[in-house]
Amino acid sequence: MSTPTTSFGREAAAALARSKNEPAWLVAWREEAGELASKLDLPKPEKMPIQRWTLDQYGTHRPGNAVTAAAELPAAINELLLAEEQGALIVQHNSSVVFTRLSEDLKAKGVVLTSLEEAARTHEKLVRDHLMTAFAKDEHKLAAVHAALWNGGVFLYVPRNVDIEFPIQALMFADDAEATFMPHILIVADTNSRVSFVEQAATLIEGESATLLHNSAVEVFAKAGAHVRYAAVHHMDDVVIDVSYRRATLENDARVEWIVGELHDGNTLTDTKSILKGNGSTSDTKIISIGTGSQRMSLTTQAVHFGKSSESDMVTRAVMKEEATAIINGITKIEHGATKANGQQTEKVLMLSPKARGDANPILLIDEDDVKAGHAASVGQVNEEQLYYLMSRGISRGEAERLIIHGFLDPVVSEIPLAGLREQLHRILERKLG
């Protein structure tokens, strides 16, 4: 069992950073975060009492086993890799990054792909200028804990005008319930660059009673005209708590696409937010989720518009089985001065059992007159008329339900532009929907 670190604070954070031989600036930065962690309160997501979750088990530093090829990874992890062999890859195992692959061609173009720990030494300025500026370490206790303890992690820098053809993959996995497993992924996409990034979080700790806290964060900085497509698929074991804060900051004419499969088996708290600072910037967010067992999920999408003519679209579709609960929040905020902005959002929940719960909360906060904004939300069960119609053609009830449930998610899944990821999602959906 990991030690409950209730005494966690300034000294503990600094001591850990020093023991990992982190640069002085980062030790001081961790110290500050540790201080905040001991003072700040937990966030208060809508209708989700997360204070009952065991969020105070931070684990201990357990570096993973370095490998020299992806084939040396555990088979169950290796098979998660998408078929795009040509692409770059980075793998975190428990508390550290154990494998990085980047083609000579991309290196020559100035692309950087390393663990964030490494980048804190080798690319200090870039890291310091961006790290936890979109997701502030004083936002709440979970942010401060993450800042104090993040480990391994990913730093991706795509230079100006560089277009990376194949998606870059990150595999974050844990098989030690006592490890600190808190990756931070930092992506800086410079002017007019293009990149697709696919992150998967998985664990191999079935059957253990311990709670592993995956307290992770993603920050994407899309500079002027940059296009970043960020896909995340989380499917960890039910003893794991998934806390994932995702933030993107967009400059003029930048575009960010979030494609997220919240397919984790345990309690989940995620918040995916685009901050549209630049004029003409656009953000597209697609989230699918399946809740099973007695898991609790709080899934939030946000778009904040500062830039003129900025556009955002957010879609969340969730299927809740058994006794699962999902609270789905969508927040579109249009700041004063963001004229001609357009913010749209849709949240839909399909409940498959009388004990499943779903709640969709669309919120529009508009401080500018010359804008467009819209929302749609629905929570419901499988439609009996639709079942009757399918069955009237000879399709059994079970198969008809399967078609309707998969169909409910299809408008999101079918639009995922990466074929390998689409197939991966189909496999996980089949497993989770049974």
Next chain:
Amino acid sequence: MSTQFEIRGLKSQIEGKEILKGIDLKIQGGEIHAIMGPNGTGKSTLASALMGHPKYEVTEGEVTLNGEDVLEMGVDERARAGLFLGMQYPSEITGVTNADFLRSAINARRGEGNEISLIKFVRQMEGKMKELEMNPEFMHRYLNEGFSGGEKKRNEILQMMMLDPKIVVLDEIDSGLDIDALKIVAAGVNAMRSPERGFLIITHYQRLLNYVKPDFVHVMMQGRIVKSGGPELAERLEAEGYDWVKEELGIVDETVGQA
């Protein structure tokens, strides 16, 4: 054996209100029966009760298809036994493409291990869609989603053609169709006429019957078949309306179960 479909003394209610008050009808393979009648007389209820819609409770009577008890079967079993209902208001189903849906329906009949090959299925579907002058795009569109009224009806006929049923019930398949679409739908029905297959066409217009010649015409009022005849009955109804039938039978209000 030629198809035999028999309805005997069928009574059905919805939310406690009796709508069908005893229907008797025998349809043999090769025959086309038309059921006509004003709105609210129980025609669509008959169609839904035969298919097994969960809201319609059958309280009395028997329905058999080639000797098999239809009322004992679930909705999907009725369909697999050979019953087809072309619906007045087909459901829209997001995320399920027309092609995936039809292939599932065909495979449900063929059973596991005997699934239709994708290429054969696509060829068949394309061919039938062409006959019905449907845009090939509709193959990969979500089922009935964003289809116009006429496109939905054509899609019902497409399903009928693909599923090759023994007894076809068409519930107001002609409503909302312009004359060109009506002709295409009628041609589809005529192409399916066979000694193995019986039809029950429910309509309140004679219009469709100009293109699909019925062998028998029945008039429904107050939840019963009140008059039966040949094609000439439909023509007289078209020319003179229903008032003469009501007078002849002493019916004042022909509707049933209306509030």
